[in-house]
Amino acid sequence: LRALEKRFVGTYCIDPRLGLSPELKDIQSVARDFALKEMYPNMQTWDEKEEMPLDCLRKAGELGFGAIYCKEDFGGTGLGRIEASVIFEALATGCTSTAAYISIHNMCAWMIDSYANEKIKARLLPKMATFETLGSYCLTEPDAGSDAANLRTTAKRVGDYYVINGSKAFISGSGNSGNYLVMVRHEGQPGAKGIFCILIEDGMDGFTLGKKEKKLGWNSHPARILNFEDCKVPVTNQIGHDNQGFSIAMAGINGGRLNVASCSLGAAQMSMDLAINHLKIRKQFGKALSEFQWNQFKLAEMAAKLHSSRLMVRDAAHHLDQNTAHKVPLCAMAKLHATDNCFEVVNQCLQFFGGYGFLKEFPLQQFLRDSRAHQIIEGTNEIMRMLVARDLLTN
Amino acid sequence: LRALEKRFVGTYCIDPRLGLSPELKDIQSVARDFALKEMYPNMQTWDEKEEMPLDCLRKAGELGFGAIYCKEDFGGTGLGRIEASVIFEALATGCTSTAAYISIHNMCAWMIDSYANEKIKARLLPKMATFETLGSYCLTEPDAGSDAANLRTTAKRVGDYYVINGSKAFISGSGNSGNYLVMVRHEGQPGAKGIFCILIEDGMDGFTLGKKEKKLGWNSHPARILNFEDCKVPVTNQIGHDNQGFSIAMAGINGGRLNVASCSLGAAQMSMDLAINHLKIRKQFGKALSEFQWNQFKLAEMAAKLHSSRLMVRDAAHHLDQNTAHKVPLCAMAKLHATDNCFEVVNQCLQFFGGYGFLKEFPLQQFLRDSRAHQIIEGTNEIMRMLVARDLLTN
Amino acid sequence: LRALEKRFVGTYCIDPRLGLSPELKDIQSVARDFALKEMYPNMQTWDEKEEMPLDCLRKAGELGFGAIYCKEDFGGTGLGRIEASVIFEALATGCTSTAAYISIHNMCAWMIDSYANEKIKARLLPKMATFETLGSYCLTEPDAGSDAANLRTTAKRVGDYYVINGSKAFISGSGNSGNYLVMVRHEGQPGAKGIFCILIEDGMDGFTLGKKEKKLGWNSHPARILNFEDCKVPVTNQIGHDNQGFSIAMAGINGGRLNVASCSLGAAQMSMDLAINHLKIRKQFGKALSEFQWNQFKLAEMAAKLHSSRLMVRDAAHHLDQNTAHKVPLCAMAKLHATDNCFEVVNQCLQFFGGYGFLKEFPLQQFLRDSRAHQIIEGTNEIMRMLVARDLLTN
Amino acid sequence: LRALEKRFVGTYCIDPRLGLSPELKDIQSVARDFALKEMYPNMQTWDEKEEMPLDCLRKAGELGFGAIYCKEDFGGTGLGRIEASVIFEALATGCTSTAAYISIHNMCAWMIDSYANEKIKARLLPKMATFETLGSYCLTEPDAGSDAANLRTTAKRVGDYYVINGSKAFISGSGNSGNYLVMVRHEGQPGAKGIFCILIEDGMDGFTLGKKEKKLGWNSHPARILNFEDCKVPVTNQIGHDNQGFSIAMAGINGGRLNVASCSLGAAQMSMDLAINHLKIRKQFGKALSEFQWNQFKLAEMAAKLHSSRLMVRDAAHHLDQNTAHKVPLCAMAKLHATDNCFEVVNQCLQFFGGYGFLKEFPLQQFLRDSRAHQIIEGTNEIMRMLVARDLLTN
Numbered sequence A, B, C, D: 001l002r003a004l005e006k007r008f009v010g011t012y013c014i015d016p017r018l019g020l021s022p023e024l025k026d027i028q029s030v031a032r033d034f035a036l037k038e039m040y041p042n043m044q045t046w047d048e049k050e051e052m053p054l055d056c057l058r059k060a061g062e063l064g065f066g067a068i069y070c071k072e073d074f075g076g077t078g079l080g081r082i083e084a085s086v087i088f089e090a091l092a093t094g095c096t097s098t099a100a101y102i103s104i105h106n107m108c109a110w111m112i113d114s115y116a117n118e119k120i121k122a123r124l125l126p127k128m129a130t131f132e133t134l135g136s137y138c139l140t141e142p143d144a145g146s147d148a149a150n151l152r153t154t155a156k157r158v159g160d161y162y163v164i165n166g167s168k169a170f171i172s173g174s175g176n177s178g179n180y181l182v183m184v185r186h187e188g189q190p191g192a193k194g195i196f197c198i199l200i201e202d203g204m205d206g207f208t209l210g211k212k213e214k215k216l217g218w219n220s221h222p223a224r225i226l227n228f229e230d231c232k233v234p235v236t237n238q239i240g241h242d243n244q245g246f247s248i249a250m251a252g253i254n255g256g257r258l259n260v261a262s263c264s265l266g267a268a269q270m271s272m273d274l275a276i277n278h279l280k281i282r283k284q285f286g287k288a289l290s291e292f293q294w295n296q297f298k299l300a301e302m303a304a305k306l307h308s309s310r311l312m313v314r315d316a317a318h319h320l321d322q323n324t325a326h327k328v329p330l331c332a333m334a335k336l337h338a339t340d341n342c343f344e345v346v347n348q349c350l351q352f353f354g355g356y357g358f359l360k361e362f363p364l365q366q367f368l369r370d371s372r373a374h375q376i377i378e379g380t381n382e383i384m385r386m387l388v389a390r391d392l393l394t395n
Ligand SMILES: Cc1cc2nc3c(=O)[nH]c(=O)nc-3n(C[C@H](O)[C@H](O)[C@H](O)COP(=O)(O)OP(=O)(O)OC[C@H]3O[C@@H](n4cnc5c(N)ncnc54)[C@H](O)[C@@H]3O)c2cc1C
Pocket: A104, A136, A137, A138, A139, A140, A142, A144, A145, A146, A147, A169, A170, A171, A172, A173, A215, A218, A223, A373, A376, A377, A378, A379, A380, A381, A382, A383, B282, B284, B285, B289, B292, B294, B295, B351, B352, B353, B354, B355, B356, B358
């Protein structure tokens, strides 16, 4: 740990502080300190126990990490996307899985902040900002994954209620969440246009949870199937317009992509720091491993992967902040590049640790398992290729 | 399972039976059936419970898989290295981790068969052939991993005993094993030449075990640190000559490299079969995933990786059988190529499963975790590069 | 040159002789000697002058390299596909482009040997075997490349003649060839079934040649467009059945794929030998370049690429010889793997030469340019992926 | 050409204009127009003829491209490094080789601007700014390439002259240049510290040129060996201090790395535009090639490679402009990443053209040949890895 702290004082060409304004460096420093002190020492336990670190989330809330890019009116922190990226990256150095959940929670808070009516905002956002209540994003279904617009959960209006039937799969945070932002289809209205977004709350009638999934990583927060059987939800819980659900989901996930990409940056950054340290200390054949040219040159390649990933993410975040014409493909491209490249970086760091990299006592394997998720979630990296290609070919 | 069985009836260009003689196909078929019936249905449980499937090993022993390439005199099966490779590959389709341990056990049996005196052979081999007693290969130390010749465990002769002091790290099977083939150094004799091999048996005085390591994969068998504090071992337990220990270790591991490479083949083969099946069945965007050209072309690239890996392994096995001049670099090159390429194949198969690939309910993530070990053990893939380069540059 | 000759005496793990029978080694040795003495010293000139080395071809004919895998009845050498692969590989070490043309010529000879009537065979094969007459394979058209079955050159029967109209593109050897094996369509018969193969001879009425194409590589033989305007060809020049043309073309190209893949092996092998030599001799920073670990480890990776490519090619050649069920995807997979991997090997060898690799005085850049063709011709590597995927998904 | 012009009007996620200020976009637009009109139509001829397009250079001079980042005092354009990068990238879309020479010329001008005395500046810079006189950078020697500090050309002071002996290799522009910035060693002073920089002018006594090298690419400008035999150069021609030569050379090349990296960006950008266009127009199997998912997804990956390269280059240019602590490794990392990735992009674009990509009539193969140089020059990409690793490991 001391070595890690030292690293954050010294500097080198992949320093995550490079290019940031003093204010952003301060924000980063707060997040990084939090990650090193409150998260990193616990990440192994959280992974093993497969329990959500609610305490840690609440403390993160105190620092303003529960609603980072929500407006300040209802408790949001009022920052932009680059700030959010810097924070998620920093948090992920301490526990990638927990940072990833925090990022999903933030995506939900932003969706409420951007699309819900004032009443809902006033009711939910303050509690979400402090992590008193957790949020879940509910788009995927067992038969509608990559083709999410094809979802089949239906809502039928009956008086002041919607009656919801169907199920959602892989819902992060489920079981612990209070607020589920669920994309559902108006009965009989096919296609993306038939979808709207509705807030379903923990404990509502007809809403039950499947068992907690056992996963390769992302173990510090649960994923479950949600089942809705004649689940009655007040119409006032609708978020956004009648045919706006898919747009809302896509608007949210756009930022979500940068968020998980940022979590990959953090996993890679921490793995690099740990590896550099290890290579300097560990000796074989009478020399520090860092003296072997192969390891040196590999480090350089990894640095290029990490640095280019970071630049891509921050550049896309800027486009998202500015709401430019190409924000969608740029977010997709950043997610594709960063999550693929950072996975490779982490995997090579694991290799640098030799047998020790394979042990749970060392965090490399956990960074590997956690960051593997990012190539699949928020739209798989194949779907990212599709979005980028579409932009390249239609303009 | 039915789909998998069907696959083994149908055929395609990566069929592991291609190129094999009828006899070899029979052997393969026995191993594959065993893998599908006795191992595959249990691999998840073994991983979760982190317990050794001793029953399964005994049954494997009944099929002759405990001493595959030992001579038949003391219970060995008397087969060659290609046969062994075919068997390990087939077993690994059912549980890669268990197959890998079986392969280590076989390496130990072979070392005894090749270098021990008749007495030891008669005492140990029959029990090893049946898996009544398990074997462990003990070379690595906390400070001597890649540079194994630099090991520091010492043996001092006192009368009819050696007094052993030091420790070994990452020893597979330890805790369950009866026979530990330990490389130790004659006190005061530095370098590879000072090393000899000695059989240390479970329960000997001064021999204690560290805690079971928690690992990313390879969970169906334990790894532990071994500690020797004034451990007394009869001199008759010595295997091979006084300065032959390192050669014995290297001779054993040469085959060991092909064995774990074969286990990677099995992991990749099974992952391919599962993935092809999944791609055909799973629909998104109104089409089977197998209809998307990206997936098709990726499959083709993966087929090339798998098939080339298999050819490399079998080619090297042939050289090992024939004891040719380049067997060492060829085994190293096969291990490098196969374990790297098969890891990539498995990882891409996981991706084909989308979110399901990330769940423990599906075996992909386990094949990934298990086959990740193979890039590190039996000499890391960096050490493999070293061995190949040496051959290229000195001849 | 002396260093290269020495290399062929010494041995290492990527020795192309490994695994060959004494007879095959003899054949290889003849081809390799020829390549080193008759081709290698001239390859730069042939490239620069862009002229066909007809003398060299004739001499190759004397060694039996004009009709390697044709039956001996009409002058063929009567060897199999592995022999052919070994020969093309060896020739390509001397001049990859020339070897590639020799391989196309052989493909044509084989098509005649296998499908033509005795009269044509008797007339053409003896001269082709000696390279007195050259052959060209004419499938591609300006608008029908990858989708060759969609070709539009038509033949209309008028009495004892076919009247041919249309054009062919990229025809290797054209201008120097005497015999053009042209795939044409029976007027009004769409699809692959409408195609037949006809021999069009140099000088026939209505047959004209476009200008010689300027190319990145493959400069020791010409490529041109062929134009047929009411070109009258005797019906007796038809080869094979009326609807067999596409099958013949595909049967020929199957072997053709292994042939160019073998040429890639030769380019990579020679580049490796030159590079190893250079790395040992060239000093920077006070050390031979071969002492730098990065270079060593890269060499090891390149060795694995080359050796796996060779095994794939020879394995597929065996399947082709044995006419097994999976010969088509196995040839495709070998071509994909070998031409992609060998290109990377050659490219890295060029890098090892630093600035010298960029100079025409050194052969690396020529091996690069020549072997680049192989990823495109005989069906692009994308088409190879298609063929492999089809086999994986339909069986 | 019209399609290319259209592209520069439309927009997509890899638009080189993204992220630029209006002023920078104007500069870029001038450079791009010049490239499209004055260079692109001639690039094939320049390559074929292997002649320097002096006219074109002079016209480029009129636009201020002869001394882009020199101060305005003596005719420099007074722009920064990001501007320079944007210009070189734009020029390289028209002819990568010519743009690369322009970049070397600019590096020389900058070295004079930064280190020469006022007299030399006044004499040379105005003519260099207009390309009336060309500059050459002369560091490499036959035996000192990557290890340039080990150069052996010596200077002995005799009165008001230095007497220079030795030779330089691979000197771009030589034969056409008027000003050669030559790094030489004070006789008897070993190491980097013994080196100083001296201006040697065309026609000076004892200064002769070797033959023009034949090269894989970069054919629109010559490279030659320079020979100095008792070449007398006035001491007033010295540039910078006595022991500053190596620093000057390294300071210059730092920017030089970004410059050639920018040229790789241009090559990749133009190749992408050409490829996208071709994929949309060319039909096979009844569909536009752009409709095949493999091609689409590949395009997306290539976009990520190109965009990340551009961000790396511009980010490093910013650091160079700001003279930050990590400018050296950041320039090295940008050069490594951009030249490697853009080469891959160009190579894949060539593949998209099928057989046409292999023809000299189409520019893809020329972009490939030209950009291949960039992985070797201005310090090979291995040396770049060394510089990055050093920074990672020592801070
Ligand atoms: C740990 C975890 C947490 C998650 N959390 C959430 C959450 O909180 N909320 C939520 O809504 N969802 C969540 N998801 C679901 C996730 O978004 C989906 O898993 C993902 O979108 C992929 O869908 P799928 O699993 O159904 O895979 P599929 O869509 O079945 O895809 C399988 C494979 O096919 C590929 N593929 C699909 N379509 C094409 C095509 N047209 N062309 C080529 N290839 C294609 C995919 O890329 C993938 O490789 C989570 C998933 C995981 C693993």
